[in-house]
Amino acid sequence: MAKIIFNREIDKNIYYLKIAGNYQGLMGQFYMLRGWTTCHPVLGRPFSIFDLDEQAISFIYRVIGEGTQLLSRLRKDDEIELYGPYGRGFPQAKGKIALVGGGVGLAPLYLAARELRKQRSVEAIHTYLGFQENAILIDLFDKVSHRLAIDIGGYISKMVDVNSYDYVFACGPEEMMKAIVEQKKSERPHIFLSLEKRMGCGIGACLSCTCQTSSGNKLTCKEGPVFPGEEIYFE
């Protein structure tokens, strides 16, 4: 059990949850969170790591169903269980990098930006964030990006010149990720997408989160959640 430092509503139904403790994790990996000790809901909820240091780990989530509703009721000093880190995150990258987030899909990109900034081989990090109504967390992203572009109510994918980057990391609505992949015209941009799937165990046992890729069925939780963009079959 871990203690909550804060669990703040930063926009309607969107929460910023910070938990005390020295947790491990790489950019793009996730944890299963359980903010209840009863056997209902049965399953934990998977969330990408938003930020991490030696004192705390944090997550961004949107309230959608029962599990996230229960999470949203937690307050400072309440206890929470978390299991992880799970999954395969973003790869090491170099050159010019674009980070593209749609809504709460921005969550894994902050840690990515922070990690990438430490690397000498990275020339520039351009962050593109799209929102339906209100922009969130832009101050934080501004500090870790060489350039930050925001779109509200439109299509963030249209602002990104995918082919001018060496690496593109994206997370958000499927439509957005598909649009990013479709822009690719050359070998140059290595596109990596962080997928969201209904999960059971988070650790590769239950096979609930299988996704179809060009190299067969893959487990989103274990072989992902980050996949090369061209491997993904969009529905």
Place this chain on the structure above:
Amino acid sequence: MNNMLQVQFGNITFQNPVIAASGTFSPDFEQHFDLSRLGGICSKGLTLYPRAGNKGIRIWETASGIMNSVGLENKGVDLFIQQDLPILKKLKDKGVRIIINVSGSTEEEYLRAVELFSKEEVDIIELNISCPNIKGGGMLFGMTSYAARELVRQVRKITSLPLVIKLTPNADNIVKIAQCCEEEGADGLSLVNTFNAMAIDVKKRKPAFNNVYAGLSGPAIKPIALRMVHEVCQKVKIPVIGIGGITNGRDALEFVMAGATCLQVGTANFMNPFSCARIIEDIENFLREEGIESLEEIRGIL
């Protein structure tokens, strides 16, 4: 000190009665605890040929339970033997019993799959005649005593490995099917697999699952599973593995008192990856506190 937890399942000794159930566990749980503490590990349901599994939603939560419709996605026996079995064998060397869960669409498929495993160093074949999520085969072999008897008879002929039959609670008369399996030479039984269940997405006005029905597991089914294990244990002499919503040591002990020799923990692994380890500790603590020297003392006392 774990001797008090040791159980005898037919000719096989388990260092403790707790087995990680099919399709709910993988060697990756090593990230959370030392897997050599387990009594046994049951493989994912395997079929002779690879299966891609079901399309659409595969898991759905309900009150204290989950429904799944994975549809036996697996890499097939050959690849499993090549890639996964070596990892399990390492655990076997540390005293963990390895159980291979075999399923199929036809008798021929079951037979050929069991044949392949009979050449391998595994401890038990768990014949899955109870998967509700595949069309044809699977649970059809476990719904009537005639079909179950036929399949067990044929499989018994071709393997000398200990054979455990995994039963479905969806059959009309699970006791009768259990008795038929015993008569045909099964070495043990495991019960229950998931309950056929349904969920509807009211906004879409459609079933949640493409297959309409799916298998319900978890704490929600525990009292019914317990009753079935109790009923079967009254009527058969072969040992029984109790399965169904076991989430803590108390649940596990209930199954032992109802007559089960071993236990499988499934859905609880999703609630908490340490579940199996905690259940083993809980059972041990109970035995100490109550001054019980072996599970034998409380098995089937009701």
